[in-house]
Amino acid sequence: DMVQVLLLSGVPWQLITKPESQGPGQSLEFLTPSELEASRVWDKLLGDPAQNVPPSDPPLLESVEPRAGLPLPGAAWDPLHGHEVIWPRRDSLQHSCIFELPRPEVCSDASGCACDPRLETESPLCRQPDGSYGEPQRFAGAFPPTRLLQFARSLGERAEVGSICPKQLKNPRELGYGYNDFIHQALLDRNRAFHQACFTPSLPIREDGTPKCKLLEFYRDQEIDCESLGRIPVDDEYRRPMQLKDTDHGTLCEIPRMPGDPSDPSSDYSRCAHELHPTLESEGYCYIDTKLGLGSPDLVVPCIDSHKRFFRSIPAALGRPGTEVGLICDYRKE
Structure with missing residues (x-):
């Protein structure tokens, strides 16, 4: 599982x-x-x-021969796979999908280019804007x-x-x-739907070691002032990652992380990530990942070596009763 x-x-x-x-x-x-x-x-x-x-x-049928109902070379262009190919040597399957290359590829003797003129094949990978076939190769493709x-x-x-x-x-x-x-x-x-302890892979992190994530809380069918509850208002763009539909009415708030500098041992964030039983006035979360040198190994002792990670919230049930809580992380490169 x-x-x-x-x-x-x-x-x-x-x-x-x-x-x-x-x-x-x-x-x-x-x-x-x-x-x-x-x-x-x-x-x-x-x-x-x-x-x-x-x-x-x-287009998802595995076949060497042209498939019934799909266009042949010179006919209308199919947006999924271009068109069928009549393979002279019957040495390849028909394509299931193709895509345009960022730059056309000029063939050479050593490249194995699909548009090598010696192949004498009218392939959609080699179809030119004027409808002719040949170099350069403008598309690449895949098979079923x-x-x-x-x-x-x-x-x-x-x-x-x-x-x-x-x-x-x-x-x-x-x-x-x-x-x-x-x-x-x-x-x-x-x-x-992630589990709070013993998981893989690592969460994306910022330079200071805090996760590039938002812990979100959805108050279904309620109009809530997030700030009055110690929460942070969030934009509607986070509704889709939370799998909320347009018909799902309510308020989406962000639960803040533990305050303080993670590198400061006296900060609430650092104490959350290092102490077994910290006594803190703040509520929030921190991230322990011993593979990245974040937090105390003592907090992930139950985890197997490849899963020594812990998204820790204090109190443990940080989300309010009756709300839907989700962790949304940004894995995109900046």
């Missing part, structure tokens, strides 16, 4: 993300494991291999990942499915770049 899998494979991102998030300049919202099941997306991606039921979406998808589905809630074919690779500053959206969402979802 401690295994978590993030799968980047040859699944078109258009099939595993919410349609309302797929527009230009938007962050992709990937379907959770439960949403993949509830919306029957697995029928499209995998079918039922044990019963010889193929995936219902043709049937066995990987079987494995992911067997893990249920412990496996998140992403696409090795990104939405865009042209501009790192734009939303939807590379695998950022998938990794960020997967880690946020994981930490929303």
Whole structure:
């Protein structure tokens, strides 16, 4: 139960993300494991291999020959996989998804480029803006990942499915770049239901050793003044990581961490991270991670070596009765 899998494979991102998030300049919202099941997306991606039921979406069919119903070279462009390929040597599967390279790749004798003119193949990876085929290679692609998808589905809630074919690779500053959206969402979802002690991996930390996280508390169907309760008001952008819908009414507040400089042994934060039974006037949390040299090893004695981490709150039940509490961490690089 401690295994978590993030799968980047040859699944078109258009099939595993919410349609309302797929527009230009938007962050992709990937379907959770439960949403993949509830919306029957697995029928499209995998079918039922044990019963010889193929995936219902043709680009996910494993085949050397062109698949029925999909365009051939020179025909209309399919946004998922371009088009089918007639392999002269019958030595490759058809693609399940393709993506545009940030820079076209010029072939050379040693590169093994998919657009080597000696291959005489009209591949979507080599289709030029004018509809011709040849160098340079403008796209890369992937193949149907049937066995990987079987494995992911067997893990249920412990496996998140992403696409090795990104939405865009042209501009790192734009939303939807590379695998950022998938990794960020997967880690946020994981930490929303995280266990307070003996976990892996390490939380992201700032230079001072405090976690780059927010401990959030949702007061469902209540209009609350966060500051009057010793909490911090937060923006609505944190509603999605907390898996709150537009129809979920209430107030979202941040529970503050222990005050003080972590490097000052007399501070409440340092005492929280080092003392077994500290007597503190403040309420809040601290982070112990002996692999990073944070906090006292005495506080993580019950944990196995690879999991010696403790997100400690004082008092232990820091969230107020009847509220929903989640830890949201930012793993993005600055």
